Each structure stands twice: as C-alpha cells, then as structure tokens.
C-alpha cells in the first residue's frame with residue numbers, strides 16, 4: 542500500500558504540467574449560474590466534468606437535469622469492505638463584475654508567478670479538480686483504495702435551489718459513510734485547515750405598529766408610544782450586560798466547548814488584534830468569557846441586520862412614525878434548533894412588548910448548525926494527510942458562516958462532512974482577479990492522495 546502511495550505521489554509530480562492544462566480547460570468555461578446567457582456554458586461545464594469522470598473509468602456517470610443547472614454524478618464502488626466517500630463539488634461560478642478591475646480575462650486562465658488567475662480558480666473548480674486528479678493518480682498506479690461517489694452541482698452560487706430535493710430523491714444512490722466538501726480554504730499557506738463546525742442561521746423580520754398613520758410629534762408626542770422607540774427598547778433588551786442573548790431558553794441546548802476545543806481555538810493563527818485590524822473597530826465587543834475565535838466559531842449571536850422607521854430624508858421632519866421594522870438574525874451553534882429559537886423570540890416579545898403597540902414577527906429562514914465529530918475516521922484520515930504533506934499539525938476550525946449542503950447531507954443522508962479545501966484568504970473569491978496559489982494546489986492533490994490511501998481499512 543505504501544508503494545502505491547509513493548507511486549501515486551510520483552505520478553502527480555510527473556504530471557504537473559498536464560494537470561495544469563486540464564485545470565485551464567475547466568477555468569475557460571464561463572459557467573456563471575446567475576446569468577441566463579451562460580446557460581450553454583453551464584451545460585458545457587457539466588459535460589466536461591462527466592467526460593472527466595468517464596475518462597477516470599467511473600461507473601454510472603450521468604448528467605441529471607434539474608429546473609436550473611444539471612447535476613453530474615459518477616461512482617467507483619470496486620473495493621468491498623472499504624469506506625464509501627461522497628465528494629461534493631460545484632462547477633458554477635460567480636459573475637465577473639466589475640470586469641474593468643480584472644488584470645487578465647476572467648475566463649482566460651493566466652499563470653502569474655505562483656498563482657493562476659481566473660474566475661473559479663479558487664471557488665471552486667480548482668478544489669473540485671484536486672479530488673479528481675488525486676483519484677487519477679491512484680487509478681493510474683493500481684486503482685482506488687476506497688469507494689468514491691462524485692456529486693457536482695451547478696447552482697451553488699445561486700443558493701442551490703434544486704440540490705436538497707435531488708439528494709432527497711436519490712438517497713440510495715448517494716448513500717455513503719461520510720461526505721467530503723473541498724469548497725473551503727486554509728487559514729494561510731502554512732496552515733492546513735479542517736473545518737469541522739459551521740454555524741446555522743435563523744432570520745426574522747419584526748414589525749412594530751403604533752398609530753394608524755404618521756402623527757405630528759408636536760400635537761401627539763407624549764401621549765402615544767412611538768413604535769420606533771418601542772422597537773429600540775425591545776432590541777436593547779435582547780442582550781444582557783455581559784453580551785449574552787436574553788431570549789428565554791436561548792442557551793439551553795448550546796453545546797459547551799471541551800477543553801480540547803478551547804486549546805484548538807487558542808492555537809488558531811488569528812487573534813483579537815487581527816479582528817480589530819480587519820474590521821476597523823476601536824475595540825471588540827461580545828459575550829464575556831470567550832476569545833474572538835470562540836465567539837465567531839462556537840457561540841450563538843443575535844444581530845440587527847436592518848432597521849427602518851419614520852423619516853430618513855435630508856433635514857428634519859417632526860413625525861411620530863406609524864410603524865418600525867427590524868431585520869434580525871441569529872447565528873446558531875450545535876445543538877440549537879431554528880424552530881425552537883423562533884418560539885423563544887416569540888416568548889420574549891410576548892413577555893416584553895408593551896401593550897400600547899402591536900407587533901408582528903415573520904420567520905424568513907432557518908437552518909441548524911452542523912458539526913463533525915473530530916474522531917470521525919474521515920476527519921482523522923484528512924488530519925493525517927495534511928500533516929504528512931505540510932509537516933505541521935492541521936488547524937481545526939469552526940466557521941462562523943454556513944454551507945447549506947453540509948446541513949442537507951446531515952439531514953437527508955445522515956452523514957457528516959469533512960470540509961477541507963485549499964483556497965487562501967487572499968484568493969479574491971467572488972471578486973475581481975480571483976486566483977489560486979499553484980504550489981498550494983499541488984499540495985492539495987498530494988493531500989487528497991494521502992487522504993484516500995489513509996482511508997483504506
């Protein structure tokens with residue numbers, strides 16, 4: 542087996558140039574999912590991927606049409622008794638605007654120094670290709686040591702409207718021991734990273750109604766409760782003096798951090814001053830008793846995302862507004878339930894809203910947090926692979942945002958995801974001059990070769 546590991550790594554070294562030209566091929570296809578005009582390019586990218594899977598000798602290679610972008614599938618299940626890994630990827634990319642800020646054509650992949658510039662280089666055609674090239678290296682040197690299923694979608698950048706339904710209707714085809722999601726990055730070139738937790742989200746719109754119409758503040762100020770004041774009072778009451786969210790029961794199911802996790806958070810190569818520098822705030826703010834990394838990764842939040850009421854034009858207008866509105870969202874952590882959080886917010890409003898106003902709460906979105914057990918054999922195999930390639934212990938990170946597909950796979954297939962990709966923080970994803978660092982990309986291929994070999998029982 543170790544021979545195969547060495548042989549596959551050697552194959553990857555020998556084929557660097559060919560790998561790069563394949564990479565350029567897929568980067569040349571402008572598969573922008575947000576723009577209708579690119580529908581043929583979306584199709585072309587799907588066909589390109591299915592041809593790649595075919596060349597690798599995958600079975601059941603198929604392009605499944607959906608209401609928007611097709612889903613590409615292929616599998617290799619030739620190793621009985623070995624684990625089955627479901628590799629997720631997306632082949633669509635963000636639009637290129639503002640095009641005038643690009644130094645090279647977004648779909649004319651260009652190598653400058655150690656980087657390749659093109660839309661999708663980092664997010665995530667490059668990451669998807671890493672998994673295919675690692676598999677190729679193993680197939681060419683004796684065969685895959687485990688079972689792999691590939692699932693590529695073409696509408697991640699528009700919120701994957703058809704993916705969950707597809708997964709739900711193909712649970713048998715997609716059955717696996719765990720999923721792998723390379724749609725992510727490292728904390729820095731020397732910091733290989735495994736993301737093992739993602740926060741969830743609950744999003745609400747709260748409206749407070751007062752008088753039947755706007756009132757003159759001279760004639761009525763002092764006798765009616767101003768809905769803007771009332772909304773501000775309600776929002777102010779949603780946190781206590783220590784920065785904790787003040788909804789009844791909000792923390793009841795929040796999973797506490799283990800000592801090991803505290804230590805991992807402390808190891809992350811980002812600290813308080815980095816947050817201050819990145820945000821431009823005079824000082825950080827938040828729940829007391831936790832570091833900035835812990836607050837963004839492992840603690841829940843409640844934030845106002847928008848506020849609207851009354852007169853916001855130039856100059857002054859003495860008005861008592863008829864209504865006020867706030868957009869509120871919570872970032873959730875394991876094991877909070879978005880539906881339960883909704884009830885907690887309702888209870889808070891029932892208990893605290895004054896009787897002289899009326900309020901309405903609308904739930905706009907909700908998805909739970911996801912977390913992978915760090916003792917999961919997939920996580921272990923990846924950690925070992927990263928350590929082999931980079932020579933340092935990988936960093937375990939909990940991400941503040943969410944990747945919906947990870948939650949979907951947990952919910953619909955009952956599997957955890959190993960989240961590990963090789964983008965860098967300065968890759969300009971979703972922005973002009975997107976790039977991927979090529980030495981890091983080749984390291985990524987080596988890491989996935991090691992990962993697949995490590996999984997062999």
Ligand SMILES: [Zn+2]
Nearest residue numbers: 664665697724
């Ligand atoms: Zn992506």
